[in-house]
Amino acid sequence: MDRPTVGILHPGSMGAAVAACAAANATEVLWCSEGRSSASVARAGQFGLTPVTTLTALLDRCDVVISLCPPAVAEDLAEDVAAAGFDGLYVEANAINPERAIRIAGMLGPAATVVDGGVVGSPPVHGKSPRLYLSGPPVAVTRLEQLFAGTAVRTKGLGPEIGQASALKLAYAAYQKTSRVLAALATGLAREHGVDQELIDIASRRTASYLSEPEYIAKTAARAWRWGPELEEAADMLAAAGLPPEMLRAAASTLARWNDVKDDGELTLTDALKQLVQP
Structure with missing residues (x-):
């Protein structure tokens, strides 16, 4: 099986844990320490990631690069990767809308192969097993499925179109995260009138998600x-x-x-x- 060198941009709580899973089927997993916080350094060390000093050094050594960063900077990061001439497999796994994923694919192509990704679930630690949805060129999707085979990160291909995985991620996030905010508002409203425990009792009788x-x-x-x-x-x-x-x-x-x-x-x-x- 192909054992690529993988780079993670950047090792936050999700990125570091996902990268550690990839290490099971990779030659090495690298991260760029330039400009990162002491918390990032500690987290990368905890998950056994290998530091390199610059983005260029990481890109020169990596066959696969996974981008898992704050959504606001996803395109800026992709621009830096494109400017460096990266020609490997780039996984755009951020929580961004499909139009932005398509723009990023345009920035990096045709030199690099881009796969759209969306992680649903909690970081793969302490028994958690998130799913990484993938869309893009079938050969590249298959390569990523092999990279995470047998790990806590489950993969599922959605189809050949860039944007499909991003759309699924945000559609689910729109419901799941808004539901949490609504729960906060409902609880606050009930507490204001001294009936919050009764509200919880009503809700406990129903556990299924309306989304289902x-x-x-x-x-x-x-x-x-x-x-x-x-x-x-x-x-x-x-x-x-x-x-x-x-x-x-x-x-x-x-x-x-x-x-x-x-x-x-x-x-x-x-x-x-x-x-x-x-x-």
Whole structure:
């Protein structure tokens, strides 16, 4: 099996742990210590990554480079890699939208081969096993699947198009992370009125994710004319409690796009989603 030299940009909590998994099937895993914090140095040492002093030195030695950095700097980092003339396999694994992933592929191509990636789950430590979704050239995707074979990082190819993995990552993140914020608002609202424990009791009776029930979207659309005003009332309560109401007002505004399908029992999921994109 191919045992490439791998570079990680940069070893944050996710990047360092993912890179350590790649080490199982790599000749060596490098990271660039130039300009990095003492916390990064310690983390890289903890995971057994080999330091090099400059980005150029890393790129000269690596066959595969994995970019896992703050989303805001993903393109700046890709520009630096492109300027150095990297011609290996570049994994754009940041939480960025598909358009940005496509731009990055354009920056690096045709010299480098770019695969779009999206990590869903917690860092692969203490028994956690995230999934790395991949999209791009099939041969390159297969090579990455081999790189992580037998490790805590599970891989899944989605197709040949750059942007597919990024789209999946952000679609899931939009639900998962917004749900956490909504939970905070609901708990804060209930606590303001001394009923937070009762709220938790209600929620504990239901453990399934609404995201796993797409058939309910059509029912939501049919009830939107009632749910929207209810959320406006809840938003007023949040404001009265000193909590931010904007998220619930935005949800009410979204529901208003379904006002024309009031109590439509024949509405399908496809119809509901089409209605949602109409202003």
